[in-house]
Amino acid sequence: MEASKKEPLIITDKEQMRKWSRTMRSQGKSIGLVPTMGYLHQGHISLVNEALKLTNLTVVSIYVNPGQFAPSEDLSTYPSDFHGDISKLMSVPGGVDVVFHPHNLYDYENDTKRNKNDKGACKNLEGKGEVVSCLEESGMGHETWVRVEKLENGLCGKSRPVFFRGVATVVTKLFNIVEPDVAVFGKKDYQQWRIVQRMVRDLDFSIRIIGTEILRDNDGLAMSSRNVHLSAEERRKALSISRSLLGAKSSAENGHINCRELRDSVIQAVSEAGGRIDYAEIVDQESLQAVEEISSPVVFCIAAWFGKVRLIDNIEINL
């Protein structure tokens, strides 16, 4: 069967986006949102397919959010390919209705006192021990942040202290602009998914949060926009992540429930392949608190550098 080739409406303006959503809702239509930073791959498409199943209309947002990058991180090199993204979305059977692609979500027209800079202007001025993202560095005058104070601390939160604050904040903004009924996130970003779920509960958003399973390439590597920066050699070595996670899961299912031993074997495998471990933790699936022995559903989360690329991956172990 031929794919639909439905051309999405491209909306760049917040007010126009909200107006579209409210018009559709007034006609009784339900709306699904898939927030992305673009450079779409099959993992994103699986989120879109999930939204298509659950709601009448689907909005994909494409926005590289400066609020979740530290000045030392890879905002300026984050890959993008808007036209490629649109054609990928047009190939999805059923198609998406809107691509929301704002130029700058933090450009507040009334705030004329501040200097305004673009994404590229994130300078490396971190200091004073404060939590500062590229957004503050750009001097836009944005100062409201949503924080999920416990869940944001561990795992990726340790090495990326501005990350989840930025994610929770931009997701709040997108929720308030798009006003969806359902929003779909990938479980590849496991901690992010749990944080958004908790935020939605705690702030009483009337939005159902869906987490979809990790999509992997044939060799097992979890799909990520950042994989494009891996050399062939790095990519081959990075397979140690998914392989060792699978091994740990299998060991656990065979009764090896000591987390220290399971972690050690994964750390060893990834390190021997040349990966630099950021963290490798076995945590409760809801609280994300580390456990010593697996006696209830856990998730084994890992982050490791291969060359200049930081990769994350995880596997749920449901004992």
Add this chain to the structure above:
Amino acid sequence: MEASKKEPLIITDKEQMRKWSRTMRSQGKSIGLVPTMGYLHQGHISLVNEALKLTNLTVVSIYVNPGQFAPSEDLSTYPSDFHGDISKLMSVPGGVDVVFHPHNLYDYENDTKRNKNDKGACKNLEGKGEVVSCLEESGMGHETWVRVEKLENGLCGKSRPVFFRGVATVVTKLFNIVEPDVAVFGKKDYQQWRIVQRMVRDLDFSIRIIGTEILRDNDGLAMSSRNVHLSAEERRKALSISRSLLGAKSSAENGHINCRELRDSVIQAVSEAGGRIDYAEIVDQESLQAVEEISSPVVFCIAAWFGKVRLIDNIEINL
């Protein structure tokens, strides 16, 4: 003319509240929200009247929010009179449509792992140098907070470090539950009003925020639910606040624009009357940053204790 005596619908359940709002909106009705902690006085009624002017339907929320009280503060003695509140609201010409009176906005049914306590359970367990409100002390499992990082720091934020975090968070919750078009706040809580405005801008809420002028009793005292705790003597002394603020405004309008001198005279007058100054600051009306000389619109904000009661007041000086 006889007052309307319209009886408001009393809603205690979040889902029912949201359903009412969505039904009304689907009928093309606009909704105004007046968030209160109850024990209503004429100041609150002026907020209600403002909402009545601007929207088709008016919701008054009555909820004493544990998230904005520190364990050392007056949560347990905060005055309440729900039946009195309802009859006051029934006497407003035009009347209000809904009183949203939730028992506990932080009771998340799905979160069964935690202990659940009531408002009264705020124990004085502050410590470890962390910012902790009565909400955290009650162990409800709520962990998402909205912070307006610059505006929350000065004035009341200095002596009440959990206050604005709690206000911004509960207002976000109320906005997500009631989904109003307009929300009305009093300029008596000047910093709160500015914080909510900034939050709405930064998080892209589609809600118009209105600030209404301070209402004063005949003797000049700014109306506040906490005034009930003042003895007659304390109340008489507390008039030094409004009197000296008016004096400062008048001086400024006559060319005395040095803020140090203006502050000194107010601090002296209130102290001599027996008040214990928390702060007395002349700040820019938008940024709430202190100024040295008045050359643009400022607001003179003061907080002072009379006996066990902490009073706040302010006056705008538009030079």
